[in-house]
Amino acid sequence: FALKPTRGPGVEESEPFRLFNLDVFEYLHDSPFGIYGSIPFMVSHGKSGQSSGFFWLNAAEMQIDVLAKGWDAEGGILMPTEQSRIDTFWMSEAGIVDTFFFVGPGPKDVVKQYVSVTGLPAMPQLFSTGYHQCRWNYxxxxxxxxxxxxxxxxDIPYDVLWLDIEHTDGKRYFTWDKMLFPHPEEMQRKLAAKGRHMVTIVxxxxxxxxxxxxHKDASQRGYYVKDATGKDYDGWCWPGSSSYPDMLNPEIRSWWAEKFSYDNYVGSTPSLYIWNDMNEPSVFNGPEVTMPRDALHLGGVEHRELHNAYGYYFHMATAEGLLKREDGKDRPFVLSRAFFAGSQRYGAVWTGDNSADWDQLRVSVPMVLTLGLTxxxxxxxxxxxxxGNPEPELLVRWYQLGAYYPFFRGHAHHDTKxxxxxxxxxxxxxxxxxxxRIRYTLLPYFYTLFREANVSGVPVVRPLWMEFPSDEAAFSNDEAFMVGNSLLVQGIYTARAKHASVYLPGKESWYDLRTGTAYKGGKVHKLEVSxxxxxxxxxxxxxxxxxxxFRRSSTQMVHDPYTLVIALNSSQAAEGELYVDDGKSYDFKHGAYIHRRFVFSNGHLTSSPVGNSRFLSDCIIERVIxxxxxxxxxxxxxxxxxxxAEIELGPLRFGGQHAAVAVTIRKPGVRVAEDWKIKIL
Structure with a gap:
């Protein structure tokens, strides 16, 4: 998980880490070269349990050397060796640089300080936290x-079906192929009748x-990025000869946003959302498959100065378009491939065009964890x-791990089976x-974590050391991760695995989600896996x-009852939270939400409010495990x-296995939105 040294004594010198957004075909899983997004933010964490952060605000190409202890600078100065330290050397090609230092002292504090500068993550709609089914192309x-x-x-739940570039009329975005998709509104309404949504690519x-x-409108208005001679830049991409809106210009971003209105995007409905791909930007015949550095933006600014921010501005304009479409009432959902510092304000991102192999499955964890920290x-x-075509075992293991990603989507290239x-x-x-189904079982917990991220920036999935900052054994672990502060997940990254070594940090116990079996913290457990x-x-x-x-989609689960799973510590105590709102609008900003704090202590379980909420719900607590x-x-x-209420040994019911049992309070009859207390007699 830590950045590897690129220069220094005993280090085989490599290329520096490169931040330059590029459309990379089958990117390597262990490479310092640039891929789709760039965030020039670094976190330092040490044995003291304290953290600090550094943010280099610049959107040009940059390179960062990580210098090992004792590095001999070109000037002949030997770096101090009396203490263990890592130095980094930052270089930007062009543009203005602002630098920010964040003093922590804890890792969560550093992240909170960073998002106070770059912006808080957007609160997603509930449907977007479920499972997404995508392919190039249906x-x-x-x-x-x-x-x-x-x-x-x-009987498999899902929330969103995606359409890639082939749904359009000749790769003209905001259009439909009339032969293949003659009735797009009816198609979307059929999905919406089941509580489902559609995403199209733009x-x-x-x-x-x-x-x-x-094109005619953009050309007449002079809205395209220019080449070095001042003419509209003409590059090659999926439609053939193409030009690119100058998203640096606020006027052009507003123009773009208007294209998502129902009048302009004919065939779109309220259940349609957007996917921004190729926005590095990708140019097939350009240098390194992107736009030339001497292309010109608003005010004569060269592309080299803001290259890494192009996708950020495109993401921003698209999110603004969906916001305008609904008169500012509903939250947008926009997935973007390219990103920069601050992209978290506009929606989701993914790790790009990976490959169907075990190494890519494994590297997905540190990639997603790194994104969360930024x-x-x-x-x-x-x-x-x-x-590629995954073998069935790899595909199964990927679903089992992907169910815990913040963004959970299956996707495949058109040449695959x-x-x-x-x-x-x-x-x-x-x-x-x-x-x-495990993902859908845990949606209330995930949604609560997304709200925590929305107000604090603390990530949904976290490296172990974020929750256990003084546990050195957790520092180098990038195969397991925390979901919030409560769940620990360990992926299986090899074929035909029979055992897994799992490090469980801390001094308290951990309970297997399926069996309820308790394991001691602070040690490695060798476990049988199936x-x-x-x-x-x-x-x-x-x-x-x-x-x-289990329902067809998250939308159909809204009125279902809750289960609370209480994992008691050595003091026979536990606590947790639940956040609920309408899952769609911005009304939560005006108090339309439920935020409850649950505390179990001395044989009592209490529910009390967090904040002043004004949201009504008839949902009840059906079981307390x-x-x-x-x-x-x-x-x-x-x-x-x-x-x-009766107490009995009831099924643990996590996923498809129901054999395990646990102490269960059945049907206590309490409402999730109200204050109450349950006392075990």
């Missing part, structure tokens, strides 16, 4: 309807076709790998169904909210009302 409306119905046939390259209204809390990797979850035999279908799951644990002292009824609680008590007293 052929036509019949294909879309068939894929949608197959999810129902196989890239920055505009086809240079005088009959295309978007404010990009809504990120993920293409499940299964974009390029179809890989929807039901195409690999009944057993593998069951395993992938189980993995996706094809059915990857190791995942709940931290003692935490309370995790769940929803255990107690891990680490000694069976014996038969009854609990619920207040107010002085009602009694």
């Amino acid at each position: 052929r036509d409306e019949e294909d879309v309807e068939n894929v949608d119905s197959k999810f129902d046939e196989h 890239d920055p390259h505009i086809k240079r076709d005088e009959s295309f209204h978007l 404010g990009m809390t809504f990120s993920g990797a293409d499940v299964g790998g974009f390029f 179809r890989r929807e979850p039901w195409l690999f035999g009944e057993r593998n279908t069951a395993l992938m169904r189980d993995a996706i 094809e059915e799951s990857i190791p995942a644990f709940q931290r003692a002292g935490t309370i995790v909210p769940r929803k255990d009824r 107690l891990l680490g609680f000694t069976p014996g008590a038969k009854t609990a007293l619920v207040e107010p009302g002085n009602q009694k």
Whole structure:
């Protein structure tokens, strides 16, 4: 997870780390070269448990050398060697540089300080935190309807179906191929009837076709990036000859945003959202497959000075378009491939065009963790790998891991075999169904974490050392990660694995999510693993909210009851939170939310409000599961009302396995939005 030294004694010198946004074909999993996004932010963390941060605000190409202890500078100065230290050397090609130092002292403090400069992550709509099904490309409306119905046939929940570039009329964005997608609004309404949504792709390259209204308008207004001679820059991308809007110009961003109105984007509906790809920008015949550095933007600014921010501005303009489309009422959803510092304000990102191999599965974890540390809390990797055909075992393991990514999407290249979850035999279908259902079971917890990220910048998924900053054994662990402060997940990164070594940090116990078995913290456990799951644990002292009824989509789960899973620590205590709002609008900014704090102590479970909320919900707590609680008590007293609830050994019910049992308070009859207390008698 830590940056490897690039120069110094005993170090085989390599290229410096390069920050330069590029469209990279099948990027290498262990390379210092630039790929799709760049965030010039560095975090330092040491044995003291303290952290600091450094932000180099510059959007030109930059290179960073990581200098090992004792590095001999070109000037002949030997760096101090009396203490262990790492020095870094930052270089930018052009432009203005602002630098920021963040003093922590903890890792979460550093992230909070960083987002106070670059902006807080956007609060996503609830549907976007579920599972997304994508492919380049679903052929036509019949294909879309068939894929949608197959999810129902196989009892697999999902929320979003995506259309890649082939859905357009000749790669003209904001259009539909009338032969393949003659009734786009009806297609979207059929999905919406099941609580589902659609995402279409909109890239920055505009086809240079005088009959295309978007090109004609942009050309007449002078809205394109210019070449070094002052003419409209003409590059080659999916449509062929293309030009690119100058997103540095606020006027042009406003013009772009208007294109997402229902009048301009004919065939779009309120359930349609957007995917920004190729926005590095990608130019097939350009230097390094991007725009020339001497291309000109607003005010004669050369492209070299702001290259890494082009995708950021494009993401911004698209998000603004969806916001305007709904008169500012509903939250946008926009996925972007390119990003820069501050992109977290506008939506999600992903790790780009990965490959179907075990190394890429493994590297997805440090990639997503790194993005989280830089404010990009809504990120993920293409499940299964974009390029290539994953063997069934790899695909299953990727679903099992991807269910814990903040952004959970399956995606594939058009040259690959179809890989929807039901195409690999009944057993593998069951395993992938189980993995996706785990995500839906945990949606209340994930949504609560997204709200935490929205107000603080603290990431949804975290390196172990963020939660255990003084535990040196956690510093180098980039195979396991925390989901919030409560769950620890360990991926399986090799074929036919029978065992996994899992380090569980801290001094308290950890409970297996499926079996409820307790494991001691502060040590490595060698565990048997099966094809059915990857190791995942709940931290003692935490309370995790769940929803255990399976529906077609997250939208259809809104009124379902909750389960609280209480993992008791050595003091027989635990605490946790739940955040609920309408899952769609900005009303939460005006108090329309539920935020509850749950505390279990001395045999009492209490629910109390956090903040002044004004959101109504009839949802109840259906079950309270107690891990680490000694069976014996038969009854609990619920207040107010002085009602009694039964205590029994009930099923743990996590994923597809129901064999494990745990102490359970059944049907306490309390509402999630109200104050109450449950006392075990």
